[in-house]
Amino acid sequence: MKPRVAVFKFASCDGCQLQFLNAGDELLKLAGQADIVYFPEARGRALAGPYDLAFVEGSVTTPADARRIIEVREESRYLVTIGACAAAGGIQALRNWADIEQYRRAVYPSPEFISTLSTSTPISEHVRVDFEIWGCPIDKTQLLAVTRSLLFGAQPVLPGHSVCIECKRSGNACVIVTRGEPCLGPVTRAGCGALCPAMNRGCYGCFGPADAHNMESFAALLADQGVRGDDAMRRLRGINGYVRPWRESADALAAKK
Amino acid sequence: MNEATRMPKAALDNLIAILGREGYRVMGPVARDGTVAFDEIRSAADLPVGIRDAQEAGRYRLAPGIDGEIFGVVNGAGSLKPHFFAPAEPLLEIRRERRGFKANEIASAAPPHAFIGVRACDLAALAIQDRIFLHDRFRDAHYELRRKDAFFVAVDCTRSAPTCFCVSMKTGPRATAGFDLALTELPGGFVARPGSPAGEAMIVKLGLSAAGGADEAAARALIDECARGMGRRMDTADLPRLLYDEAENPRWREVAARCLSCANCTMVCPTCFCHTVIDQTEIDGNMSRRVRKWDSCFSLEHAHIHGINLRPKIHDRYRQWLTHKLASWIDQFGSSGCVGCGRCITWCPAGIDLTEEVAAIRASAGKG
Amino acid sequence: MPSRRKSRTIRVNYLARVEGEAALHISLRDGEVVDLRLEIFEPPRFFEAFLRGRDSREAPDLTARICGICPVAYQMATVHAFEQSYGIAVDPSVRELRRLYLCGEWIESHALHIHMLAAPDFVGCDSILTMAEKDRGAVERGLRLKGAGDAIIAALGGRPVHPVGACIGGFTRAPGRGQLSDLRERLLRVRDDAVECVRWVSRFELPAANRDIEFVALRHPGEYPMNEGRIVSNRGIDAAAADFEDCFEEYQAAYSNALHSKVKGRGPYFLGPLARVNLNFDRLGAGAAAAARETGIAWPTSNPYASIVARAVEVLYAVDEALRIIDAYRPPDAPAAPFAARAGTGRAIAEAPRGMLYHAFETDDRGLIRAARIVPPTAQNQARIEADLRALAPDLVRHPQAAATRICEMAIRNYDPCISCSTHFLKLEIDAN
Amino acid sequence: MATPYLTHPARIVARRTETAGIYTFTTRFVDPAARAAFRFRAGQFNMIYAFGVGEVPISIVSDPEDPATLEHTIRIAGRVTGVMAKWDVGDVVGVRGPYGNGWPVERARGRDVVIVTGGLGCAPVVGLINYIFRRRDQYGDLHILHGVKTPNDLLYRERFDQWRREPRTRVYLTTDHPDKSWHYRIGVVTELFDELAAPASAIAMMCGPEAMMRLAAHALRAKGIADDAMFMSLERRMECAVGMCGHCQYRENFVCKDGPVFSWRAVKELTRVSGL
């Protein structure tokens, strides 16, 4: 029997699950290998669990979602998160440093209608996660590689090294060294193909922290480059700002201020 | 052989044209995004004429240099390495069959390359990669295919970057081996000398005539002056012993505090050869490519074996890189793994300088 | 007391094949709609709140994250708002590249909607995956078109979702002429697909409907509208883009995380391809206009179901426009105009695939954002969607649940609602000076 | 010229479960020419490939005199070996090799052999022990020492009991944490060496956790066995096995081609420093 695959969405922009649809021909081939039984964005009929493989996009930001993710976990044999929201809380985790009541009041005329948690948290803070695919959005090739690996019954692997390795493999000119521009590449996980340096700009960390990183040295490097403390803090407190090493480093910079 | 000839600057276009006609893809340093890298050229105008590089630890800038100077830029991050040992390339294509699978080699069918403007250190580095990929117990077919028909036009360094130390590593500034033709750039033209029968033939094709003694002397003088003014130096005396004995020197921890573990040094190093091989499998599971990609001893996966990481700390990894490069390389391949090109110094975002690290370890040796 | 038998509740949980999460609730009593709620429970993400204090230079990367399906439009509205505020004049070539960039998004988003989200309804399938078995050719055509749109975005921004190339003043890197030639080839190859796509959707059996609708879109003196123009409507709106807030007002419904909008003093309005085609037919260009005429639809039309045809017409327009831009392209002297941040306010509208997307930002003298306001098209369309559903509702009782659901979904899908972007926050005060 | 990475399809002709999570696969190259050309020495290894998943180094445990069928005992450890657990007779896998130097079986001829292993058991020494039994008269006494943390870690209990019954063979087993079923020695593996009755002329071969091998080497040294008569099989990450990928470097050594078997003399200094 073909494995049953489901795609769930929590707080997110849909960009990661869109990568399934962006896969084009490959999506059709995947459909020959697995039954995509739950995928509201692409399919009208939603079949109930259990699922062999669940992809979860988005972060947990509401009380209802905090309950729903537990149900999803219970229904799923193997749970893979897709994207920065699910792995790190996403850009919406910036609320974690703010007063949510103020946010709510400031922006909705009737804040009482809005049900939200004061934090946006990664899926792994709520349930056991079997594998995380990083990126904002995730890379299509990585998504397919992980899926293929699981179809073979093998634990997936993705590189955990820095963007710099991909950057040099692509023959980009380093923006730090040639232009003195800040770049998060040395502390960011590879996966995008060093897109930003290739586009002539510094990396802003959308793939989250590399597994080997040295945040202290990196913060010192930013300071050497003349990046102001609050600017450095903002750079780290970005798309993946709530993830541990970056959070701690940004908090340290904020405390110095 | 080895007779010096005079080559007018205008003859460079002729050289490029002849190589092109002979079926080579002609490559030269091309400026792009504030640095240079070997890329395809159609004429000398594609080279960074009148431009020089300013290099320091962690810093690289191109700036206007001397009018008409063709090879004013010493080097950029890109060496010859990516053109022989590709940053990423498929090695095998494995197709599933009714019962089992069949593995086929993927042959790379690129035309031979001719490189113009290769520095002595890079030729030395290529010879070192040859040791690894061609002259060891096994030969790498992909490397060999690209290597065997390449043509090299070397350029002697008459100017070094402040990060260079080829004199210490005995690889430059004058090209001594591994080239077909070597040029020394003088203000009014080149002194050209052949390094192979193909180079001699090329001199004939270019119709060059013997250089006068004055030109040769001027060329020598420029190269000697470059050697004397070399920006950095490294004391290589008994280096292997020093680094082996100092495996627990506190300096490793000190440098590890600055090291980002980003792997840039290993990526730009023209001799580093670590690579990983991964499967890239089609989603239907019928075909898998085994793809080789540059890897680095700075990545955590590099020393992962099941259940343990053998070099978990940045100081373990920094020590591995430096000790391998400068010491155990000699045990393994009979030469240092460093040619003194200075790239790892320039392209380290944190500006870590191996010559400084070696000096610090030497200075504190035995005191740890 | 009305009999219980006649009362009927239709609930569509998790609308399928819309991007984002929403549900529809309709209560009827004796043929009268007593309650109709399009609930958007896409959790609020508070973009307008957390943008405060961020640097305007990061804004294009951040606002892109509002929507993974139309990040380019977000980036365009954002950079244009700041450029207005900072008084930046962009290079004419950059202006053209930005149109090209948005063409890419229109092609990719419309192709996605037509083939993967809407067409299965007309073909009688529940998804593109099952449709692939029935009409492989159509699916492959959709994938080719979508791929071509993605390729345009990637050429200018590195990747199709959350591209990284746009910045205030222009692009971080401008392509060379040669780099666009592959793209040109690819677009030439899909042009026939685009033509065929218009024919294909015009053969769909579209429900007939003739509604009283106010269509709103940008209008530009010489071009089909994308990043510039005045706000116009078929009921007489004609205002500068910066005066958006004078024309429309937002209000909140208890049941939805998305704010509703209406024309001030009037009612709901309709944004998107159908509005654009209706109001800018004369700017479509020969190819797209001819294809539109051949469909047999009398433009302008007040049948909302013609949206899918308008969308296909825009795909063809965007392919032709992209080819025109590429053919005339001269790389700009600098990919981005240099600028200095200053205190001020900027307001801009981009025509996102789903309609007008309004951004307003106020910054301090360092370029840090003091206030942000973002009004996405789906939020603006929400009241209009509900009005359409209200019109359908009395008839729904005649259908079994499954069919009723399908009818509602089809009506909603006319607006291609991108629900993740319809969530936002209001009550941002912007100093008008 | 073929790339050294070229893997050759081989069919699994037998599968044996050694114990939970350890399987022995017997393979034959599909291509008769590959089968005919293959020769190996005791203690060498192959790179075994799981289609689409990856390749890992695995020792050859069958006898070098029958190179037409190759046996590999694989412990399920992680990603690639995890897939191998599902392999069965008839499946086709990729094999390339042989690589590495192998055990010093020639040097050991005529001498007593001390074999030290630990932890979850080590396939390479099983191959070595079988090798010696098949040539029993060519070797002196055989001393097999094995230490485990808990009795559950003793995976080949029957096999140890069977070896114990062989002539001129002594088996020394110990555990740190005994239970009721344990009727061997109690204590760390190094204490076993107090009982070891091997002459200084013996040759030692070890495989297991590096820390254990280091302790064993010191104990054997105390018995008068020379540094260059002790050999240990080391494990490093390997991706090419032909000295090109760089992963298995151990200072001046490439474990794939200079090893995996090293004399204690060669690595004594290295093992002192962690993280090399």
Ligand SMILES: Cc1cc2nc3c(=O)[nH]c(=O)nc-3n(C[C@H](O)[C@H](O)[C@H](O)COP(=O)(O)OP(=O)(O)OC[C@H]3O[C@@H](n4cnc5c(N)ncnc54)[C@H](O)[C@@H]3O)c2cc1C
């Ligand atoms: C010379 C040699 C001989 C070996 N002989 C045997 C044997 O006979 N039987 C047996 O069961 N095991 C043997 N091993 C160990 C076996 O190679 C590992 O258990 C196996 O690589 C684990 O791979 P994995 O993907 O299942 O584990 P994971 O932990 O998921 O490892 C991921 C990747 O890391 C690398 N890796 C992990 N562990 C090792 C390791 N120990 N050595 C090399 N690379 C590693 C591999 O590339 C592997 O694919 C031997 C190792 C070496 C070096």
Ligand code: SF4
């Ligand atoms: S540009 Fe950034 S990612 Fe690339 S090498 Fe430099 S620091 Fe690393």
Ligand code: SF4
């Ligand atoms: S370079 Fe950095 S910010 Fe840019 S796409 Fe890659 S990971 Fe994201």
Ligand code: SF4
């Ligand atoms: S170690 Fe540094 S200086 Fe030496 S060859 Fe490598 S990059 Fe050049």
